Amino acid sequence: MFATVKSRLLHFLREYHPIVHVLLVGTALARIASSMSMPFLAIYLSRESGLHPIMIGAIIGIGSLAGMAGGFVGGALSDRLGRKFIMMIALIGWVIVFAGFAFAKAPLLFMLFNMLNGLCRSLYEPVSQALMADVTVKEKRLNVFSMRYLAINVGVAVGPLLGAYFAMFEAWLPFLVTAFVYLLYAALLYALLQAFGIRQIEGERRGGVTVRSAWRIIASDRVFRYYIAGGIIAAIGYSQMMSTLSQYVQQSVADGATLFALLMTINAVTVVLLQVPLSKMFESRGPMAAIVVGGLMFALGDIGYAVSTGWIGFMISMVLFTIGEALNFPATNMLIDRLAPDGMRGTYYGAQSFTNLGHFIGPLAGGVLLSEWGGGPLFSVMAAVTVAGIYFYWKGQQVSKMFHNSHKNP
Numbered sequence: 001m002f003a004t005v006k007s008r009l010l011h012f013l014r015e016y017h018p019i020v021h022v023l024l025v026g027t028a029l030a031r032i033a034s035s036m037s038m039p040f041l042a043i044y045l046s047r048e049s050g051l052h053p054i055m056i057g058a059i060i061g062i063g064s065l066a067g068m069a070g071g072f073v074g075g076a077l078s079d080r081l082g083r084k085f086i087m088m089i090a091l092i093g094w095v096i097v098f099a100g101f102a103f104a105k106a107p108l109l110f111m112l113f114n115m116l117n118g119l120c121r122s123l124y125e126p127v128s129q130a131l132m133a134d135v136t137v138k139e140k141r142l143n144v145f146s147m148r149y150l151a152i153n154v155g156v157a158v159g160p161l162l163g164a165y166f167a168m169f170e171a172w173l174p175f176l177v178t179a180f181v182y183l184l185y186a187a188l189l190y191a192l193l194q195a196f197g198i199r200q201i202e203g204e205r206r207g208g209v210t211v212r213s214a215w216r217i218i219a220s221d222r223v224f225r226y227y228i229a230g231g232i233i234a235a236i237g238y239s240q241m242m243s244t245l246s247q248y249v250q251q252s253v254a255d256g257a258t259l260f261a262l263l264m265t266i267n268a269v270t271v272v273l274l275q276v277p278l279s280k281m282f283e284s285r286g287p288m289a290a291i292v293v294g295g296l297m298f299a300l301g302d303i304g305y306a307v308s309t310g311w312i313g314f315m316i317s318m319v320l321f322t323i324g325e326a327l328n329f330p331a332t333n334m335l336i337d338r339l340a341p342d343g344m345r346g347t348y349y350g351a352q353s354f355t356n357l358g359h360f361i362g363p364l365a366g367g368v369l370l371s372e373w374g375g376g377p378l379f380s381v382m383a384a385v386t387v388a389g390i391y392f393y394w395k396g397q398q399v400s401k402m403f404h405n406s407h408k409n410p
Contacts, residue, residue: 017135018196020144023128026185028151033098033181035159035264036166036174041101041114043246043257044171051107053247057367059111060243063118067356083131083346084193090124091186098179102172122356126349133337133345145333146279149326150272157268160261218351226396227335228354230291233389234328235358236365237298237382241267241321243363245305248375249314259311263318270322278326287331288397294331295390297324302383306376335393339400 045056093116100113129148136144163174218224249263250256282290301321308314340348369378 015140016144019135019193020132022189022192022196023132024147024151026189027128027148028155029181030185031152031155032159032162033155033178033185034094035156035268036163036178043250043260045110046247046250047171052367053244053371054364054367055107056247057243057363057365059107059114060363062111062360063114063116063121066115067118067122067353067359073350083127083134084190086123086127087131088186088190090120090127091182091189093120093123094182095179095186098175098182102175102179118356122350122353126352127346129333130346130349141337142279142330142334145330145337146275149330150275153268153271153275155268157265157272160264164258164261218347221339223396223400224336224339224348224351226392226399227332227339228352230389230392230396231332231352231355232358232361233385233392234295234298235355236362237302237386237389238325239359239362240302240366240379240382244366244370244375244378248305248370248378252308252375253310253314259314262311263314266315266318267322267325270319271326274323275326275330278323279330282327282331287334288393290327290331291393292390294324294327295386297321297327298386299383300324302379302386306379306383332393335396 041060045051045059046053051059097113097117097120100109100116104110104113129145132144132148133141166173166177245263246257246260249260253259278290282293297320301317301319301324304313304317304320308317336348336352337345366378366382369381
């Protein structure tokens with residue numbers, strides 16, 4: 001068994017560029033850090049400031065709103081100025097964000113820091129994806145996306161438990177530890193990218209695209225617009241996991257904060273265990289089939305949340321919800337990768353952050369529904385919203401097929 005693991009590890013190291021290895025390890029470390037703090041932000045705000053659920057939803061959601069423009073601009077600039085520059089700005093920004101969360105008291109400061117948090121995420125995520133694709137041949141990019149998603153969920157599996165542990169000492173401690181980890185990651189990533197030849201890669205890949213020309217191309221891409229609409233609607237439902245679910249669980253069961261930490265770990269572990277078999281199962285069926293089934297599983301999980309009254313019900317619902325996540329996210333990334341021209345990969349990945357509009361609307365609408373109607377109606381509505389989002393991905397696929405068929409048969 002050890003020999004098999006060693007053989008697979010050596011094969012992986014030979015198969016992919018060292019920058020891919022660096023980013024995968026860094027992604028896991030970064031997600032461990034952010035998962036120590038961000039899932040508990042709603043609970044932290046509720047306990048420390050006594051804010052209304054609607055205000056908490058607005059504070060959490062505004063980070064995604066700020067990320068809408070940041071992702072597009074950052075992705076376009078990375079095509080022109082280089083990936084390393086944009087990623088370093090994002091990582092240093094995160095250091096400021098989480099140190100700020102640790103010491104802030106006023107709601108306005110939390111709102112400003114979370115706006116910066118959303119901006120940093122929208123810069124880092126698409127640019128790191130684009131860099132991985134830059135150094136990987138097209139046939140192997142799906143594997144790289146899958147490994148990146150696994151790295152994210154390894155981090156998310158460990159982070160909430162560490163966060164709950166640190167929070168037992170001081171409520172602000174997880175945020176300060178997160179800031180330190182991001183500072184360490186920024187320094188290591190800079191050194192390793194320099195060592196593994198980022199200058200040469202960026203010199204080969206940089207194009208003449210400007211933000212204005214990138215916007216014209218994106219705005220004229222009808223298929224991309226349908227994908228973004230589907231992503232916005234899906235994000236409205238998915239965002240409840242990081243905003244209203246924690247508050248609902250805390251209201252519904254004893255020791256809700258501990259249960260929520262466990263649910264986050266179940267979410268990550270389920271992805272790690274099932275993503276590879278699920279990807280193989282749907283490989284021949286294509287990304288649209290994975291999106292349809294994934295959306296339905298999201299809805300089943302939401303319905304489960306709506307009717308659950310104890311730990312077991314919430315845990316089963318999280319498994320169903322997570323199966324939807326494992327199917328949906330890599331499939332939507334593949335749709336964008338197939339659509340993006342080589343010279344504008346960063347731009348398209350960055351423009352995908354327009355789906356952050358859903359991550360802004362979701363927590364705000366969820367806060368209203370939770371306070372006015374309660375958790376059951378909230379998650380029933382979100383189940384219906386998630387299913388509705390499938391239509392836009394399907395419509396985008398139909399338009400894409402019509403476009404290719406018209407070019408094949410003029």
